[in-house]
Amino acid sequence: MPSSQPTALVTGITGQDGLYLAELLLAKGYAVHGVVRGQNNPRRGLVERLVPDVHLHTGDLTDMSSLLRALRAARPDEVYNLGAVSYVAYSWDNAALTTDVTAKGVLTMLEAVRLHCADHRGDDLGAVRFYQASSSEMFGASPESPQHERTLLWPRSPYGVSKVFGHHMTINYRESYGMHASSGILFNHESPRRGEEFVTRKVSRAVAAISLGLADELALGNLEAQRDWGFAGDYVEAMWLMLQQEEPDDYVIATGETHSIRDLVDVAFRHVGIDDWSGHVRHDPALIRPAEVDRLVGDASKAREVLGWKPRVGFEELVSMMVDADVAALRTGW
Ligand code: NDP
Numbered sequence: 238m239p240s241s242q243p244t245a246l247v248t249g250i251t252g253q254d255g256l257y258l259a260e261l262l263l264a265k266g267y268a269v270h271g272v273v274r275g276q277n278n279p280r281r282g283l284v285e286r287l288v289p290d291v292h293l294h295t296g297d298l299t300d301m302s303s304l305l306r307a308l309r310a311a312r313p314d315e316v317y318n319l320g321a322v323s324y325v326a327y328s329w330d331n332a333a334l335t336t337d338v339t340a341k342g343v344l345t346m347l348e349a350v351r352l353h354c355a356d357h358r359g360d361d362l363g364a365v366r367f368y369q370a371s372s373s374e375m376f377g378a379s380p381e382s383p384q385h386e387r388t389l390l391w392p393r394s395p396y397g398v399s400k401v402f403g404h405h406m407t408i409n410y411r412e413s414y415g416m417h418a419s420s421g422i423l424f425n426h427e428s429p430r431r432g433e434e435f436v437t438r439k440v441s442r443a444v445a446a447i448s449l450g451l452a453d454e455l456a457l458g459n460l461e462a463q464r465d466w467g468f469a470g471d472y473v474e475a476m477w478l479m480l481q482q483e484e485p486d487d488y489v490i491a492t493g494e495t496h497s498i499r500d501l502v503d504v505a506f507r508h509v510g511i512d513d514w515s516g517h518v519r520h521d522p523a524l525i526r527p528a529e530v531d532r533l534v535g536d537a538s539k540a541r542e543v544l545g546w547k548p549r550v551g552f553e554e555l556v557s558m559m560v561d562a563d564v565a566a567l568r569t570g571w
């Protein structure tokens with residue numbers, strides 16, 4: 238890390254992780270810059286309200302020159318590439334868009350960083366450290382469990398396939414150009430800021446509404462899939478730790494515990510005092526995916542040993558935190 242104020246550029250700053258990461262970096266004394274896409278992004282105001290000290294730049298992962306401009310304005314020591322089309326179910330209906338942003342967007346960002354270093358950092362490709370937001374969805378149908386950094390990648394969705402491309406491209410830029418490029422293979426991580434399209438937040442929001450008498454029913458797809466769920470606030474710390482290492486590398490970030498969607502629903506309803514929730518949950522076949530990832534559970538031993546990272550928030554605490562936040566938000570009419 239440089240002796241003057243360190244500077245970071247974050248793509249995906251309007252997303253769940255972007256907000257937590259911006260808060261973490263600001264607390265550590267960084268100057269933080271963020272890339273926001275679109276001419277009138279509805280989430281821009283949220284970033285300006287929650288992290289007003291972040292400098293925002295207009296840019297899109299499909300637009301190389303916008304990324305170069307953001308790099309030139311920010312002159313970052315660290316780039317966190319969190320931007321993506323990130324909703325797995327949506328990726329089947331928008332496979333080409335997902336590929337453009339979530340796959341090719343990584344190459345565009347890597348190439349922008351490489352060109353920026355060549356033009357503005359004395360050709361020092363190590364001058365900018367790069368983090369790629371890889372995903373446990375890359376493991377998909379892999380028969381190995383728990384999954385670790387060398388587990389076979391067998392993605393099951395256009396999103397997963399795109400993440401595999403971004404992951405290998407990040408490794409390739411590290412190996413080809415000596416870039417300080419690291420890839421975090423993060424398992425599902427959630428929070429009260431999680432988008433409502435994802436199952437944890439969909440459940441917490443619906444359970445909160447049902448407990449307040451504002452709704453009666455929650456429609457869900459596959460209740461048997463299992464995920465390794467952690468808290469987003471813990472996971473952004475792992476991203477930062479990766480870029481503080483002398484050597485770039487790839488790390489699995491996970492809790493090592495897995496739970497089904499059924500468990501999630503059960504914990505959420507029990508938290509508001511509803512033990513028998515069967516009358517509230519409806520199965521909707523339209524929510525079943527063309528190909529499912531049945532079970533994910535991560536082995537984060539390497540992150541524990543090398544980064545000294547471990548999760549702080551457990552599954553029940555996470556679900557309770559999300560339900561409580563939604564109850565509070567609904568009570569205040571949010
Ligand atoms: P979100 O869906 O909350 O945020 C995605 C971000 O990407 C948003 O800021 C979005 O902007 C931005 N984005 C979308 N399209 C573009 C584009 N064309 N150009 C620039 N930015 C774009 O995701 P999370 O915060 O949950 O995840 C962050 C990253 O980590 C993503 O890459 C995700 O795939 C990955 N990941 C997430 C995991 C999780 O469990 N949360 C686990 C493993 C990986 P806008 O607000 O304008 O839509």
Ligand code: GDR
Nearest residue numbers: 323325372373374424425434435436437457458459462524
């Ligand atoms: P995932 O998260 O696909 O793991 O990707 P999501 O919460 O969307 O789905 C998890 C599991 O729940 C099942 N499911 C439902 N999912 C949603 N969204 N809505 C439903 O109604 C529903 N019913 C059952 C799904 O079938 C699935 O098995 C998330 C994203 O953040 C990715 O960007 C990230 O890379 C991975 O986590 C790790």
